[in-house]
Amino acid sequence: MSFFERIAARSESINSLLCVGLDPHSSELGPYYPQRPSSSSSRDDDANDDIVEEEERAEAVYRFCARIIDATHPHTVCYKPNAAFFEALGHKHGMSTLRRVIEHISRHDGDIPVLLDVKRGDIGTTAEAYADACYDDTSGGGGGLGADGVTLSPLMGWDSVKPFVTGKYSNRGAFILCKTSNPGSNDILALPLRGNENGALFERIARLADEWSRRAEFESPSSMPSSSPSSFPPPPRLGLVVGATDPDALSKARRATGDRTWILAPGVGAQGGDLDDACRAGLNDEGTCLLVPVSRGVSSASDPGEEARRLKDGINAARAAVASGRRERRREPVVDSDADAGSAVRMASYQREFLEFSLEEGVLKLGSFVLKSGRTSPYFFNAGLFSSGSALHKLGKSYAAAIMDSELVGEDGKVKFEVVFGPAYKGISLGAVVCAALYNEFGVDAGFAYNRKEAKDHGEGGILVGASMTNKRVLIVDDVITAGTAIRESYDLLGSIGAIPVGVAIALDRAEKVSLDDPLSAVQAVARDMSIPVVSIVALPQLQEYIRLSPGYDEGVLKLVKEYRSKYGV
Numbered sequence: 170m171s172f173f174e175r176i177a178a179r180s181e182s183i184n185s186l187l188c189v190g191l192d193p194h195s196s197e198l199g200p201y202y203p204q205r206p207s208s209s210s211s212r213d214d215d216a217n218d219d220i221v222e223e224e225e226r227a228e229a230v231y232r233f234c235a236r237i238i239d240a241t242h243p244h245t246v247c248y249k250p251n252a253a254f255f256e257a258l259g260h261k262h263g264m265s266t267l268r269r270v271i272e273h274i275s276r277h278d279g280d281i282p283v284l285l286d287v288k289r290g291d292i293g294t295t296a297e298a299y300a301d302a303c304y305d306d307t308s309g310g311g312g313g314l315g316a317d318g319v320t321l322s323p324l325m326g327w328d329s330v331k332p333f334v335t336g337k338y339s340n341r342g343a344f345i346l347c348k349t350s351n352p353g354s355n356d357i358l359a360l361p362l363r364g365n366e367n368g369a370l371f372e373r374i375a376r377l378a379d380e381w382s383r384r385a386e387f388e389s390p391s392s393m394p395s396s397s398p399s400s401f402p403p404p405p406r407l408g409l410v411v412g413a414t415d416p417d418a419l420s421k422a423r424r425a426t427g428d429r430t431w432i433l434a435p436g437v438g439a440q441g442g443d444l445d446d447a448c449r450a451g452l453n454d455e456g457t458c459l460l461v462p463v464s465r466g467v468s469s470a471s472d473p474g475e476e477a478r479r480l481k482d483g484i485n486a487a488r489a490a491v492a493s494g495r496r497e498r499r500r501e502p503v504v505d506s507d508a509d510a511g512s513a514v515r516m517a518s519y520q521r522e523f524l525e526f527s528l529e530e531g532v533l534k535l536g537s538f539v540l541k542s543g544r545t546s547p548y549f550f551n552a553g554l555f556s557s558g559s560a561l562h563k564l565g566k567s568y569a570a571a572i573m574d575s576e577l578v579g580e581d582g583k584v585k586f587e588v589v590f591g592p593a594y595k596g597i598s599l600g601a602v603v604c605a606a607l608y609n610e611f612g613v614d615a616g617f618a619y620n621r622k623e624a625k626d627h628g629e630g631g632i633l634v635g636a637s638m639t640n641k642r643v644l645i646v647d648d649v650i651t652a653g654t655a656i657r658e659s660y661d662l663l664g665s666i667g668a669i670p671v672g673v674a675i676a677l678d679r680a681e682k683v684s685l686d687d688p689l690s691a692v693q694a695v696a697r698d699m700s701i702p703v704v705s706i707v708a709l710p711q712l713q714e715y716i717r718l719s720p721g722y723d724e725g726v727l728k729l730v731k732e733y734r735s736k737y738g739v
């Protein structure tokens with residue numbers, strides 16, 4: 170198992186997100202010194218006394234750590250010894266004491282990972298040596314410390330991180346410093362980004378954690394049994410350090426990095442971070458992927474075991490509240506109070522987010538719009554206005570979430586299509602972002618193809634470009650279906666080359682009839698005529714519900730939407 174798989178497995182098996190830090194501060198070592206018979210030492214004995222003191226200090230450090238480990242291990246997902254306190258023991262005792270402590274951890278039942286807090290960062294060749302020093306490099310003589318994961322500075326870039334998570338260390342993991350818990354973290358890590366990117370430097374780092382994890386997997390694939398599709402996409406190799414002292418940064422980092430990345434949030438206890446706020450901000454939608462490391466808060470307690478249990482319970486209380494709140498928002502149907510509709514409207518979190526950002530981007534507008542059909546619509550959707558990298562990224566994620574939430578996924582958890590087809594023109598870019606998001610978000614590596622409106626008379630010629638679709642199951646991606654003409658053309662085109670259309674994915678289902686005496690909407694008619702599902706990110710009922718639930722919603726707009734729906738809707 171990889172480092173983060175071990176973290177996840179232990180977290181689940183002991184139902185905890187607590188990481189105990191081992192920071193043997195001098196001020197806490199007093200009770201751990203071995204008793205020495207009092208002797209009257211002369212000046213000649215001073216040098217000898219220094220040596221004895223060094224040894225005694227190292228012994229005190231070991232005892233301090235061992236006592237904490239023995240008391241807290243039932244509640245602890247992983248231990249985080251901070252290398253600084255061991256390095257300060259000097260060349261003779263420092264590393265051997267650290268190794269002794271790490272070995273002590275491994276003597277306890279269960280697989281308890283060791284995260285060495287070293288905050289390294291250097292050019293690649295030096296980073297290789299650091300990686301050997303931190304881990305147990307048996308191939309190079311076995312002189313390493315035997316840690317399973319490390320903390321790293323990301324500021325020197327991917328090549329400084331790579332040796333810790335690839336090659337012979339592909340099963341290790343690293344937390345990269347994103348927004349640290351100290352006040353000075355605002356000096357650099359919170360600086361605003363320039364150019365097209367919004368947010369602060371730490372948000373960029375949060376995004377990089379995902380990117381580098383994928384890069385690590387690409388450059389140094391983990392050996393996974395092909396029979397375990399559930400392990401795809403592979404577990405991340407990088408997590409983030411984001412201080413519990415800044416809940417706002419924690420929620421921004423969580424949003425930037427996504428749900429699979431583990432965040433280490435130091436700062437609870439001696440640094441004043443609030444446990445509850447940190448959990449609410451840093452947990453993912455499932456109420457996990459957050460480790461709360463506490464060092465002095467545990468070591469200075471009169472009963473470290475009891476304190477660890479109390480912290481574990483406190484974190485679990487927060488995660489229960491967070492998980493149930495988020496689950497409810499994401500999965501539970503929202504009952505539409507509209508008596509005319511009279512049915513429940515399901516609103517998943519990806520649907521709410523999609524509506525939110527479509528309105529923000531001006532892609533979805535509320536007002537009064539005359540459509541090509543001559544109808545006056547209270548809303549208008551123009552997917553062509555998703556016109557930035559960030560908007561396309563979010564759009565792709567929304568489509569991918571809708572597809573994975575639909576009948577296009579079989580009982581076996583696999584998608585029912587092999588190729589994503591984007592019909593010219595708008596469908597080309599949509600198909601591309603959807604195909605990339607399916608891979609990024611869900612590890613679904615489908616082929617991608619599109620068509621030209623006019624055949625090329627040079628080069629390879631023809632109107633189809635990209636993955637071969639002959640005898641392949643194909644998903645058609647478009648923005649909206651108005652009359653269904655474009656989708657029917659795609660369907661015929663695919664049929665003519667022996668491809669098998671298995672579904673259509675669109676962004677918005679207007680859920681309206683083409684002509685008033687139709688029993689079905691345009692989307693329903695396409696699904697019926699082609700006998701394939703048409704999946705949409707949202708449909709008109711979700712838009713109506715979104716407007717109704719928005720703080721300060723406009724009753725006038727809602728009334729117009731209702732009227733439009735009752736006149737043209739299905």
Ligand SMILES: O=c1ccn([C@@H]2O[C@H](COP(=O)(O)O)[C@@H](O)[C@H]2O)c(=O)[nH]1
Binds near residue numbers: 251286411
């Ligand atoms: O942003 C950071 C990164 C690392 N640390 C380390 O965590 C512990 C915190 O100790 P407490 O006693 O729980 O405050 C310590 O080893 C730091 O070096 C951090 O605090 N903040």
